[in-house]
Amino acid sequence: MTLPAPEVSREVQSRLLSRYRRIRNETESLADPLSAEDMQLQSMPDASPTKWHLAHTTWFFETFILRQEIPNYRVFDPAYHEIFNSYYNSLGQPFSRPHRGMLSRPCREEIYEYRQFVDRAMSRLLGDIEIDGALHKLVTLGLNHEQQHQELLLTDIKHAFSINPGYPAYLDASEEEEESPSGPEPLDWIEIAGGTYSIGVEGEDFCFDNEGPAHRNLLRDFRIASRLVTNGEYREFIEDGGYQEPRLWLSDGWAWVRETQAQHPAYWRNREGRWYQFTLAGLQPEQDAEPVCHLNFYEADAFASWVGQRLPTEFEWEVAACQLRAPDQLAAANLLEKRNWRPQAARGQRQFLGDVWEWTSSAYLPYPGFRASADAVGEYNGKFMCNQKVLRGGSCVTPADHIRMSYRNFFYPHQSWQFSGLRLAGDNP
Amino acid sequence: MTLPAPEVSREVQSRLLSRYRRIRNETESLADPLSAEDMQLQSMPDASPTKWHLAHTTWFFETFILRQEIPNYRVFDPAYHEIFNSYYNSLGQPFSRPHRGMLSRPCREEIYEYRQFVDRAMSRLLGDIEIDGALHKLVTLGLNHEQQHQELLLTDIKHAFSINPGYPAYLDASEEEEESPSGPEPLDWIEIAGGTYSIGVEGEDFCFDNEGPAHRNLLRDFRIASRLVTNGEYREFIEDGGYQEPRLWLSDGWAWVRETQAQHPAYWRNREGRWYQFTLAGLQPEQDAEPVCHLNFYEADAFASWVGQRLPTEFEWEVAACQLRAPDQLAAANLLEKRNWRPQAARGQRQFLGDVWEWTSSAYLPYPGFRASADAVGEYNGKFMCNQKVLRGGSCVTPADHIRMSYRNFFYPHQSWQFSGLRLAGDNP
C-alpha cells in the first residue's frame, strides 16, 4: 500500500523554485569563463565536457520530472534522450561515455536553449502547479545532482587544461595572488572515545540514499588529526623516496606506481628543482602550508604508512567531524562559494569541511538495510557500491548547501582528478 | 622491549615435525597425477605452474626459516631466491609473475631435489634443535602457506586444463561416477538475532594475521540460507536472461559482462542444448543439485539481486556459521581429504564448511587495530587489503586442518577460477 504523498505548502514550493533558479544559474556562471571550444574538451573517459554537464543535468529534470509530470510533454529534442543519458541502462543504451567529447553538435547555443526550455517548463511546474512531497523530493534530488556536476565541471575542465602544454587558466591568475603563510598550523591529535555511535542520516532533510539507513556502529578508541596533511609534509615523503619504496604501498598501489611511473601527485611539476602545482589559475608555485590535493587513494595510504599512521574509517571520520564541528563550520569552510578554487592552509579553525575530499580507509558499501529504489533513479548510487573508496568532507569546489557530515563521496583508488587529500588517524596507544 | 620467546616442549615440537612431513607429502601426492609437461603450465598471470608451487612453498621455508636459523646455511641454488619469490618486494624484485610458465629449467627433478634438500634441513632443525615459540609459529605459518598452495595447485591446473580442447582429466573419470540426486535439499531461512558479536580470533592456535584482532561487531537481525545456491537455481537465472539484464548487475559487473560477453559461468559449456561443466575429472554433465561454483563476485551478486536477496556480510557469515555449527562439522564437510574434487549436493547437514568458498558482500579490509608485522613475512596479507572481496568457508579442495570459521579468503570481484559460489542472506522483514 502506498500512502498519498503529502502536499507541499506554497511557501516550501516557492523556496524550491528559488533554489532551482539559484542552482541552475550557478552552473551557468561556473561555465562562464569557458569558450565553446573549452566546453568541448573531454580529456579522459572519467571526465565529461562542460557542455555535456550542462545538458545532462537538464536531461535529468526533463527525463525524471517533466516527462512524468506534464501531460503530453514534448521533449526539446528526442535525440538527447540517448546522448545525455549518463548510465541509466533502464532507459536504454546510453551514448558511449568515452566519446562525449565527440559531440560538437548540439552546439553550445543549442545546449543553452535546451536549458532555457527546460527551465521554463520547470518554472511553470514549480510556480503554477501544486506539487506533492514525492515530487519535491525528486526536484531536490535533481538539484543535488546538478551540484555534483558543478564540482565535476570544475575538476573535469581542470584535468583537460592540464593536458595543454600552455597550462591555461580557468580564472585570471591575478585574482589568485596569495602570500605563502609562515608555516602550517601545528597538527594536534584529537582523541575520541570508543562506543556505539549513530552513523548516517534518515530524516526530513534531503540526503542521498547511500547516507542511510541511519544505523549504530561500534567504534574503538581512536585519534584523529586536527588538520589535513599539507603539501610540505607530502613533499618530504617524495624527497624521502616514498615513490621508490614498495613496502609503503598496497600491492595494487605499487602496481600503479610501476605502471604509471608516478613520482609525484598528478598535478605537480618540477621545474629546475622547484615544485609547481597546476591549479585553476594555471601553473603556480607549490605552497607548503596548503593541504595536499589530487592524491589518489594509493598515495594517501602510502603517505599514512610512511608516517606510521593510517587513514580514518568513514565512521571514525563522521563521528569525529560531528563531535568537533564548530557552530559556524559551514560558513567558515573553504567551499565553492568562497571562490578560492583551491585548498587553503588551516588557520585556527578545525578543518572538517571543504578544502579537499578526504580519503577514508572504508570501501564504498551499502549501509545495513540499504535498498536501492526500484525505479530508474534507483540506479543513482547502489550499483556503484563495489571497488570504490569513500571520501568525506567536500572540497574547495563543493557548494556549501550540498555538503553534509554524512555525505559519502566515492571514487576508484587510482583516481586523483578530484580535489582529494587526506587526514591522518591512528589507534589510541 | 621484547620478551624472550617461550620454549616449546619436545612433544609439541615432535608433533610439528610430523605435521611438517604430512603436509609436505600431501603436496607431492597432489602433484602425482601430473606429468612434467602438465606441471609446466601457466594459463594466466593469476595462476602458477604446479612446479612453481612445489618450489615456492619450499623457498618459503628456506628463506624465512633456514637462512635465518641455521648458521652458515648454504642455499640449494642462489638463483632460486629471485625466481621463486612470489611478491616479497622487501627481498628484492621478484621474477615476473606472468612468466613463471617460462621456467622449464629448473626441471621437475631439480625441484624435487630442492624439496628434499630443504626437507632434510627442516627435519634436522625440528628434530634435533630446541626451537622457541616464535619459530614454531613461523613453521606453522609456512605449513599453512603450503596448504594454501595445495588448493591453488588444484585450481590452477584445473584452469590450465580448461584451455585444452581435449579437456584433460586430472583424475580418472571413472572414479567420478555419481548418481544425480533426486533434487536439491529444500532451502531453509535461518533467522539470527542482531546484537554485538565477537568477530575474528586471537589466541594460542594458529591463525592468519588478517583474522585478528578479535573485536566486537554490531549486527542487525538478519536471515541466512541453510544451504548454498545450486546449479539448477543458477541455470534458471541464465535461462531467465540474467546475463542480458543490466539492472541486476553492479556497474562494474555489467562492464565485465559486456567486455567478456559472458553468458554463463566460466566452466560451463553448452553442447546441443545440454549443459556441461569442466571438472577435475574432465567435462561432465551439469548436476542440478550441486552447489554452483566458479562464479565471480559479480555473478554471485547479480544472482542474489535476481532472487531479491543479497549476499551476507563476512560478519553475518561468521556469526551464523558459529551458531549453526554441528559438532562433527569439520569431519562431515566436503573438504580436500574427502577426495571428491567437486562440490556436493547438500544432504541433511548444514553446509557451512567445504564445497565452495562463499562470496560475501564485505570488502577485504583490516580489522580494527590490525597492524602488519614489520618484517618480510608482514607482506603476507596486509598489502592486499584493497579492491578485493572476502570469501568464507573453504572449498572441496581446502585441507581440513587449514580451514576455520574465522578464515578470510580474498579475491578480486572478477576472478572465478577458485571453487567459489554463494549463499543467500536477507534482512529480517
Add this chain to the structure above:
Amino acid sequence: MTLPAPEVSREVQSRLLSRYRRIRNETESLADPLSAEDMQLQSMPDASPTKWHLAHTTWFFETFILRQEIPNYRVFDPAYHEIFNSYYNSLGQPFSRPHRGMLSRPCREEIYEYRQFVDRAMSRLLGDIEIDGALHKLVTLGLNHEQQHQELLLTDIKHAFSINPGYPAYLDASEEEEESPSGPEPLDWIEIAGGTYSIGVEGEDFCFDNEGPAHRNLLRDFRIASRLVTNGEYREFIEDGGYQEPRLWLSDGWAWVRETQAQHPAYWRNREGRWYQFTLAGLQPEQDAEPVCHLNFYEADAFASWVGQRLPTEFEWEVAACQLRAPDQLAAANLLEKRNWRPQAARGQRQFLGDVWEWTSSAYLPYPGFRASADAVGEYNGKFMCNQKVLRGGSCVTPADHIRMSYRNFFYPHQSWQFSGLRLAGDNP
C-alpha cells in the same frame, strides 16, 4: 660545391603570390561551414582537428620559410613551435598526436590571427623581395602541403561527424539531391602491352620527392578496368558472404575482420534492410552506380580475390592512366573544385583521376636512387616508406592543381577514412 640558386622572374614570383593567396583562402573556405566546436574535434589519433590543420599548415610556412628567410623574424607565439609540429623530430619533440583535440587554447580566433600574421609576412616576402629558385620550390612545397591538409581536413571532419549519432552534415543536404542513375557504366577491360616504361617524374614542375627519380620499369602484358568498382558490385560481395570467407582475405586482413568484426565498409549503415552511407551531407541512401569508397586495403584486395582478379601495381596504374588519359581529363574529373563531395557514377569518360583514391598492390617504397634531403623538410616522405600501400589518382576532395598521374599517396592497409576505393586489374590470359 653548391651553385647559386637561379633567380626567379618577377612574373613567376607574382604568380606564386597569387597562388599562395588562392590556396590559403581555399583552406579557410573549406573550414567555413564548421563551428569552433566542430573545429575542435579529433575522433582518432590518425585524424586531426580542423583548427590544428589551419595552424599546422601555417606553422610550416613560418618554420621552414619565414624563420629562415627573414632576419630577426619574431614568431607569432613561441609555444606554437611544439604544438603545431606534426612529426619533425629534428625540430624537437612534437606535441602528442592523440592529444591534438585537447588544445582548446589557442582558440579559433587566435589561429586565424596566426594565419593572417603569417600571410602578411609571406605576402611581403613574395611581393617585395627577390626570391631564388630554392625558395620558390620551398613555397610551392608549402602550398602542396597545405593542399594535402585541405583533403585531410575534410576526411577528418567526416570521420569525426560519423561518431555523432545525429550524423551531422558538413554541407546542406539539399545541395546534395541526386538522381540515382539507371545503372553503372559497363566495365571494359583495357589491354596494355608489356615493355619498358618510364615511371615517376623529374623535371621543372613541382612534384613530391617520392615521385622520383624517374626510372625505367619493366612491365608484362596486363589488363585494367575502364572504371572503378561500384557500390552495387561491392554490395554483392557483402551479400555473398565476403566478410565471412577467410579464403578471400590476406592473413592480416582476416585478422582485421575478426578483431573488428567488420561486416561492411566503415561508413555503411543498414537500416531495416536498406543500405545507407554516411557522407559529408549526412546519412544518405547508398547509390549502386557510384564508386565504392572508404574501403581499406584488405577489403579492396578481398573484393578483387572474390571476382578472381587483382589490384593493379602502382606502375601498371601509372602506365595505363597516362596512355588512356583524355585531353580534358583534369577538367572533367570529379575533384574538389567540383564541390560534389562524393564520388560519382562513371559517365562515358574514363575515370582515372578524382572520385576515389585507388588502392594498388604496391608497397610504398623508395624509387631506385631515391634519397631524402638532409634538412628537416627531408622528413617529409622518406621516413614513411614502410608498412604502407600506395594509392593513386586523387579523390573527389583532392584539389585539381594538386593531383598528377605520378602522384603517390600512401596509407596503412587497415585505414579507410580517406575516400579510397579500387579498380580491378588482371594478367592477360
Add this chain to the structure above:
Amino acid sequence: MTLPAPEVSREVQSRLLSRYRRIRNETESLADPLSAEDMQLQSMPDASPTKWHLAHTTWFFETFILRQEIPNYRVFDPAYHEIFNSYYNSLGQPFSRPHRGMLSRPCREEIYEYRQFVDRAMSRLLGDIEIDGALHKLVTLGLNHEQQHQELLLTDIKHAFSINPGYPAYLDASEEEEESPSGPEPLDWIEIAGGTYSIGVEGEDFCFDNEGPAHRNLLRDFRIASRLVTNGEYREFIEDGGYQEPRLWLSDGWAWVRETQAQHPAYWRNREGRWYQFTLAGLQPEQDAEPVCHLNFYEADAFASWVGQRLPTEFEWEVAACQLRAPDQLAAANLLEKRNWRPQAARGQRQFLGDVWEWTSSAYLPYPGFRASADAVGEYNGKFMCNQKVLRGGSCVTPADHIRMSYRNFFYPHQSWQFSGLRLAGDNP
C-alpha cells in the same frame, strides 16, 4: 583440362623415401637436447613449442597426403586435426595460436608415437605404391615445410630460453669455445652493372610458389658489400647514440624504439660495461668480428642510414649472390649441418649463404603473374604477402638442402627472433 600426372621412377621414389627419413630424423635429433618441459615452452604468440613443431609437421603429411591418398585412412587422433592446424582456415578454425603452449596433452610420448604412426604410413606409401609427379611434389613440399620448422624449432627455443634468468643452454657451452678472431674481414664494395636480369625460378627442382614465376627485372648499377655487418660495427652504432637519434629511423621504427625503449638488439645484455649475447650455448661474450644478428628490420635500416648506405633490394641481392657465388658456396657456408649454432666471422670466402638471414628493403609481394593454388596448400605463402619484408640467404640454422639463392623468407619489420642481420648496399656514385 588436367594432364595425367607424370609417373615417378622407382629410383626417384626411393631417393624421396631416403630423404623423407633423413629429414624426419634430423627434426628429432634437433629436439634431443630438450626435456619434455623445454618442449612445452611458448614464450610469445609468434613462437611455438618444440612439441607443437614435431606434431604440426607430422599433421601436414597426414592431412595433405595420407588422408588424400590412402583409402579408408584412419587418423591417429581426430582431435589433432584442430590442434595441430597452423593457419589453414579452409580446414576449419585452427586452435588458438597464442595458446599452443597450453597443450600439455598430448604429451611428448604421444607426439613421438604420432610421428612414428605417420612415418610408417608414409614409408609404406613411398616404398610400396607407385606415386605420380604431383604426389612427389607434395611430399617434397612437406619435407621443405618440415625443414622450415627445424629452423623455427631452434629460434623458438632460443627465444624461450632467453626469458629464463638462468639463460639455459640448448647445447653444452664447452662445445662452443671459440677464439675471438683478430678482427673482422675488411669490407669490399662489389660493383654490379645495371641491366635486365632474370629473377626467381621455375623449373623441375623444388622451390616454393613464392619464388616464381621467373621474370625479368630491370636493375640500375649498384654496389653491395662483400660481407655482413659485424657486431663490432653495430656496437659503434649503439655507442654513437644510434638508438637516441630519430633522424636515423623510419617513422614506424622510431615508434618501435619509443614503445619498447630498445637500446640494443634483443639478445644483447650489458654486464658492468661489457656486452654479452644470448646464444644457443647460453650467455656468451659478444664477439666483434661475428655478423650481428637478431636485428629487426627497423634496426637494420637505421644502421644502414647511420653509415650513409642502404639495404639491397631482394632483386639486387639475388643478382649479386648469383654472380658472386663460389663453386663450393653451399658446402662452405655456415648452415645448420655445420652445427655452429651461431653466425661466424667472415674468413676469405664471400658470405652469401648462411650465418644470418639478410633483411632486404623489399616488401614481400607476389612476383608478376603469381597465383596461389586453389587448394588448401594454396594458403601456404600467398596470403602472407602484406606488411612483411623479404629476407634472403639463410642462416646458421637453415638446412643446406633447403636454401637457394632464390629463396624468399619473410617477417614483419619488428620481429627479431630469427637469426637476422644485414649486408650494406648502395647506389653507384
